Each structure stands twice: as C-alpha cells, then as structure tokens.
C-alpha cells in the first residue's frame with residue numbers, strides 16, 4: 001500500500017518553527033537552513049524511545065492490516081523520516097528517496113508519453129544524456145538539446161501542447177554554465193501551461209539552491225553527492241510541491257520498486273546533518289582554487305569568478321557557488337599529465353564527497369557521449385574538473401601547484417619571481433628541453449653531472465635531556481658533505497666514499513637485485529617501513545664481499561644502493577657517485593644525515609623525482625641565514641621530497657632516527673625538537689630570523705658509545721629522580737630562553753644574543769657534567785677556551801663522552817687570538833674547525849648555463865665569491881672539470897672551489 005496523497009489538500013511547507021509565537025513586536029523567524037539540516041525532527045513520527053538518531057527499520061514487511069506501513073517497497077519509517085527531512089530543506093511539500101540519481105530521473109521521465117517533447121540542456125551529465133537517448137529511441141519521445149543558458153534559444157522550441165517537459169541543470173556539469181531557472185520556468189508556463197519544469201539540482205544541493213522557489217515543478221538530486229557527502233552510498237531524491245505529480249511519482253516508485261533501502265536512508269540522513277558545514281568549507285576552498293588557476297591565466301569555469309558570464313543570474317537564484325569547477329589547459333595530453341600528477345586530489349568520477357577529486361570529463365564521466373556530439377556541444381577534450389573537498393585549502397593548493405609544475409603547465413619565472421603559465425603547446429616541448437638542458441638520464445644515457453651539498457648539524461642545547469621530553473635546539477653547521485654524480489654510460493654503477501677509508505666499489509647495474517623490490521610509481525611515496533627483503537638482497541648480492549671491518553662503508557653503500565634500486569628502476573642510470581665532506585665523520589655533527597641528503601638528492605635528480613624548472617629560478621639575494629652565501633632557489637616540494645628520502649637513508653643507517661639531522665641537512669638554519677610521548681606538542685619547529693653565528697667546533701677524536709651514554713642518564717634518572725628532574729628542568733629553561741633569543745631579530749635582541757648564549761652554553765655544559773656525560777678530553781677543551789685571554793664559553797655537543805665541543809666566538813674575537821687558540825688545541829691532539837652555525841641547507845649546483853661560472857677552472861684557493869657577471873664569452877662546459885678537481889682539492893680548498901663553480905640553488 002502506498003501512503004495516501006490527498007491532491008486537494010493545501011501544500012504544507014515543512015519548516016521548523018522557532019519556539020516563539022508570532023507577536024506584533026517580533027515576527028516569527030524560521031530557522032536558518034544550516035540549522036534545519038541538523039534538526040531531523042518529524043512531529044508526526046515521534047520515536048517511542050526518544051532515540052536521537054532515526055532508527056533503521058530494516059524490515060520488508062510490517063504486521064497488521066490498515067496500518068501506515070505494510071511493505072517497504074511502498075513505504076518504510078526510516079525512508080519517511082528522510083523524505084520529510086529533505087522536503088523540509090528543499091522548500092518542498094513532498095520528497096521521495098530512490099536508489100540513485102538516475103533512478104530519480106527514470107521515475108520522472110515515466111511521466112512522459114510517446115509523442116511528447118522534451119527540451120533539455122546541451123551540457124548535461126553524461127548519464128542523463130544516455131537515458132534521454134534511450135527514451136528517444138525506445139519510447140518515442142522527442143528530445144531537443146538546446147543551450148539553456150540563453151532563454152531565447154529555449155523559446156522557439158516550446159510548443160503549447162507537445163512540450164511536456166523542460167529539463168534543466170544549473171550550473172551545468174562540467175562547464176558550470178548558468179541557466180536562468182526562474183525566467184525559463186516563467187516562459188515555459190506562459191507558453192505551454194501543461195509542461196513541467198524539471199531541475200537536476202545535484203551540483204548545488206538544496207543548501208545552495210532550491211529551484212522549487214523559482215517555479216520548477218520537480219527537482220531531483222543525485223544524493224550520492226553533496227546530500228550524502230561521503231561517497232558511501234548511492235541515492236536519488238525527488239522533491240515537488242504539486243500533489244498531482246507527487247501521486248504519480250509515488251505510484252511509479254511503488255510499481256518499479258526502486259525506493260531507497262532503510263540502511264541507505266539512515267546513512268543519507270546522517271550525511272545531510274553535516275551538509276551545511278561541508279558545503280561552506282568546500283565552497284570557500286573552491287573560490288581560492290578558482291582564483292589561483294585564473295590568476296595563472298587558465299580558462300576557469302566557476303560562477304564565483306567575477307568574469308563568469310552567468311554570475312549575476314546565479315547570484316539571484318542561488319545562495320552560493322558550489323564546490324565544482326573546471327579549467328582548460330589548451331592541451332589534452334598536458335591535462336592528462338596534471339591529473340596523473342596530483343596526490344591529494346583523487347582521480348575519480350563523481351563529486352560532492354569530503355575528499356577532493358580531479359577528473360577529465362571527456363575520458364571519464366562524459367565518455368558515454370559521442371566525441372562528435374561532445375565537440376558540437378563545446379565540451380573541450382582538455383577540460384579538467386575539480387571537485388573540492390574539506391581538506392586544508394593550503395594542502396590542496398600546494399598539491400595542485402605541484403602537479404602543474406610536474407606536468408610542465410607552469411614554471412617559475414625569473415623575472416617575476418613567481419610561477420607563470422607555460423604557453424599551451426610549449427609545455428611538452430619545454431619539459432623535453434628541460435630534460436635535455438639540465439641533465440637527463442634517458443635509457444641509461446646520462447649526459448650531465450649533478451653536484452649537491454648539505455650541511456652537518458650541531459646540537460646547541462638540550463642533548464640527552466631531549467630523550468626525557470626536554471626541547472632540543474639543533475642548527476646547521478657550515479661544514480658540508482658534497483656529492484657528485486658523473487655519467488659513466490657503460491652499464492656500471494660505482495661509488496667512492498672518500499671519507500670512509502677511501503671506500504670504492506663498482507657494480508654491474510643489471511646484476512643488482514631489482515627483482516627483490518616492487519617498483520615504486522613515479523609519484524608514489526616510500527612506505528613508512530623499510531623494505532627488509534631488498535635490504536637482505538643487497539647484503540647478499542652487491543655487498544656480500546664486504547667484511548665486518550667495513551661496517552661504516554657497508555652501511556653507506558647499503559643506503560645508496562637501496563635508494564638507487566627504489567628510485568631509478570625506470571632509468572637505471574649508469575653513473576659514478578663521489579662523496580667528500582669537510583665535516584668530520586662520526587663526531588656527532590650529523591655527517592651521516594648530510595651524506596644521506598646528498599645521496600638522496602642526487603638519486604632524486606637522476607630519477608626526475610626532483611626536477612628543476614625549465615626557466616632558471618630567481619635567486620634571491622638575501623637569505624635568512626647570513627652564512628654560506630645562501631640563496632633561496634629550491635622549491636619547497638623538492639626540499640620535502642629530498643627530506644623524505646634522506647630520512648629513509650637515515651633509517652637504513654641508524655634504525656630509528658628522530659629526523660632532526662636530516663631536516664637540518666635539508667632545510668638549514670635552526671630548529672627546536674620535542675620527542676613525542678611527553679604530553680606536550682612534539683615535532684620540529686624552525687627558528688627563523690637569526691643571522692648565522694661563529695662557532696669553533698673541536699673534535700676531541702675520542703670515540704663515543706652513544707647508546708651507553710644515553711642508558712647511563714636513564715639509570716641515573718631512575719636512581720635519583722629528583723636530582724635528574726631538576727637538572728632536566730634547568731635545561732628546559734635554557735632551551736626555551738635560547739629559542740627566544742635566537743628568534744629575536746630586533747637590534748636589541750641581536751646585541752644581547754651573543755652574551756646570553758655564552759651564559760647559556762656554560763650553564764648547559766655544567767648540567768651535562770652533572771649527568772655524567774662529559775669526558776676529560778672535553779674538559780680540557782673547555783678549560784683551554786675559557787682561559788684568559790680567550791674567555792670563551794664551551795659546551796659538549798651531542799652524546800658527549802668524547803666527540804665534539806662547541807665554542808661560541810664573539811664577533812670581536814681577534815684573528816691573533818683565534819690563531820693562537822687553534823694552534824693550542826691542535827697541539828693537544830684535537831681537530832678544531834672554525835665554522836658558522838645556522839647557514840644554508842641542501843644546495844644543488846645550478847645546472848643553468850647562465851648560472852655557471854665559466855672561469856671556475858682558474859679559481860684560486862681562498863677566493864670565495866663568484867664574479868658578479870659570469871664570463872659570457874667562455875661557453876665551455878664547466879662540468880668538464882668538476883670530477884677531476886673534486887677528487888683532488890684539499891679539504892681547505894674544497895668549499896671555496898665548490899662555491900666558485902657557479903651559483904648554487906639552496907632550499
């Protein structure tokens with residue numbers, strides 16, 4: 001039995017009255033739509049137990065005779081609740097829930113008879129088009145597709161008796177064209193009084209547009225979209241205010257049996273409650289995305305843009321611009337690349353979900369429309385549709401920008417210092433030129449060298465205490481590791497780790513254990529866990545001959561080979577990888593992280609996972625960190641990618657690294673770090689704004705056992721919790737104060753910085769001594785530097801028990817004193833390094849010819865600044881000389897020489 005419909009009763013709108021009655025002084029305000037969405041309340045269907053969520057009546061039949069419900073095809077209480085709720089938010093008297101949006105249209109089209117005519121839009125959803133074609137060929141209904149954005153185009157097709165239905169969408173999907181629903185409804189009613197106006201409102205949802213208020217007779221929604229919001233159900237909703245139509249619709253649903261199931265009704269009701277918040281957020285982000293793409297010069301279809309042709313009409317008939325937009329790139333292949341390059345935007349048909357989606361309608365949702373018809377209706381083959389979700393807008397914009405860069409649709413402009421659109425047609429060409437110009441590895445043919453470098457790190461404050469939840473402060477040191485890949489092109493891969501006992505090895509590329517590792521897609525990230533099968537295969541294969549005395553070299557080679565196999569499966573470039581460092585290895589200064597960063601970056605460049613723009617990036621003159629001639633020119637996403645892989649290498653080398661060392665190696669500067677699990681925010685935070693500081697790093701050359709030292713402090717904490725607790729508190733205070741001082745870029749702050757740091761360094765060292773982690777050699781360094789005339793503050797850094805000490809050098813410290821101090825320390829058998837802290841992170845020697853210093857071959861040691869104007873006349877490839885000189889330069893010359901090869905692109 002279907003619920004009875006009294007066609008004579010007046011239309012009742014289901015608004016939920018506010019509690020107050022109307023009075024002469026206060027007119028009754030109906031609740032806002034966002035409130036109505038949440039308030040699922042049907043006064044005529046009170047729940048016997050007062051349940052706050054509508055129960056699922058998962059029952060096909062209901063007992064008794066003559067009751068409201070007997071059989072769920074005809075009616076079901078959960079469905080009634082949903083229908084009542086949707087009617088309420090749609091300005092409708094009646095609503096019907098069916099199994100999909102297409103089922104809704106099917107029910108509506110059954111109102112037609114053979115010989116009837118329909119006027120429908122020419123930019124309709126593909127499935128709608130398919131069903132209209134079906135009724136045209138099987139039912140004998142004539143379908144006129146017209147441009148409904150122009151009411152004048154509709155009028156000639158309206159026939160006073162034959163026109164039975166006008167089917168509209170606004171905005172249309174995917175071109176976001178606007179139809180004046182109010183005006184067309186009026187024109188149709190005047191010319192064909194019996195015709196019914198039907199609107200597919202899926203793109204808007206009742207929250208943003210209620211076409212019944214503008215003269216439509218029937219409205220339907222694919223509730224699979226915004227009404228549900230989670231892509232976890234299929235549903236369609238039909239709403240109307242005419243009881244005659246409602247009666248026929250109810251009859252069809254009962255006859256064919258396509259009503260929505262109780263459980264889906266329940267899920268849909270739950271989805272509707274959050275529709276307003278979802279839509280508000282999705283719309284706000286859509287506006288940002290549309291504006292961003294528009295500013296880049298793409299043709300963007302979104303009614304929220306000022307130049308949208310239907311904007312004025314849309315603002316009149318709707319309450320918002322929705323969360324679907326589309327844009328044209330001018331090149332189908334380019335569009336395919338963009339769609340394939342996003343990570344956060346999922347490639348999927350449909351829209352309205354909390355997750356953001358990207359698609360190409362012509363190859364996906366609208367593929368069912370004949371290509372010739374698509375062309376005739378002006379649906380561009382290169383069109384990309386974006387369906388915006390509720391993710392953080394900056395993440396979505398970042399991901400989109402990443403994809404546009406990757407696909408070659410935009411590139412950094414040196415002149416404008418921002419991304420600009422690459423003219424259509426040039427994108428593919430530019431990408432190809434870029435690959436050629438800046439070093440490609442194609443079919444194993446590698447033509448160029450890549451020269452990369454990364455700094456070491458020093459822990460300024462908080463070592464040991466960090467293990468127990470105290471904030472540590474780490475900074476980059478201007479002692480760097482350098483990595484150079486040189487083409488071999490003979491099917492071999494080789495590596496030379498100069499600072500690990502001059503380790504050298506060569507492998508036949510084909511004999512590497514490729515089969516032990518599943519290839520990683522170009523945009524795929526490495527999973528959190530290491531691939532143990534690959535690690536074992538590398539140990540058993542290429543590294544099998546390395547004896548136990550070669551532990552350090554074996555680990556470095558393992559990290560290198562692991563990344564080579566994971567990253568370059570497609571290219572398998574034949575190269576030689578050379579590494580040298582001005583940083584002491586194993587002295588607690590992050591040498592392994594700077595090695596990891598160099599190896600990861602070189603391999604990312606060879607596998608094109610890190611690509612540089614085809615136009616030389618702008619190199620800003622100023623840099624936050626004043627040392628190392630740093631120039632910000634590497635894009636953030638490249639830095640993030642290098643950091644992710646450097647962390648993987650660190651995992652191979654250390655098992656469970658904190659990620660601090662590789663972050664400092666990649667990003668430079670200084671950061672604070674808190675370990676997770678101590679009830680306060682964990683993770684890293686960069687400290688911005690301080691100029692680099694001069695430090696003396698003195699390597700005691702006493703080897704340490706970090707694990708033992710850490711365990712020792714742990715034991716002491718167990719035995720004397722109060723003593724250790726108060727030491728940890730004091731170190732926490734020092735870290736907090738140091739962070740404030742370092743970040744204070746005011747003149748006053750800078751003036752006091754050196755003095756304050758000096759005091760904090762001495763205090764922190766005393767605390768570390770109390771924790772028992774110093775060493776006689778470190779105390780000698782401390783005493784020597786503290787003695788007059790030097791009067792300097794020194795502390796151990798890292799695990800202690802040997803390793804390095806750091807000494808702050810004030811700006812006015814004389815050269816003579818420096819020389820004397822260096823020789824005193826050297827005489828004691830220590831290795832002192834004068835360096836600066838807080839300088840640049842990862843650097844790549846610029847591959848652009850205009851950035852190379854062609855007179856690099858004639859560089860004199862000690863010359864550190866490249867000439868302002870490179871010698872234009874000399875066009876020989878400076879890369880020729882890099883490998884030979886790299887291997888032979890003395891440690892003292894290395895930095896200056898590398899610097900003078902040309903401009904470096906820094907993070």
Ligand code: PLP
Pocket residue numbers: 100101102103125127128173200202203221222223224234235236350351
């Ligand atoms: N109408 C529009 C505008 C659509 O986008 C869709 C589906 O994508 C439908 C109708 C059909 O809805 P359903 O997939 O729920 O059957």
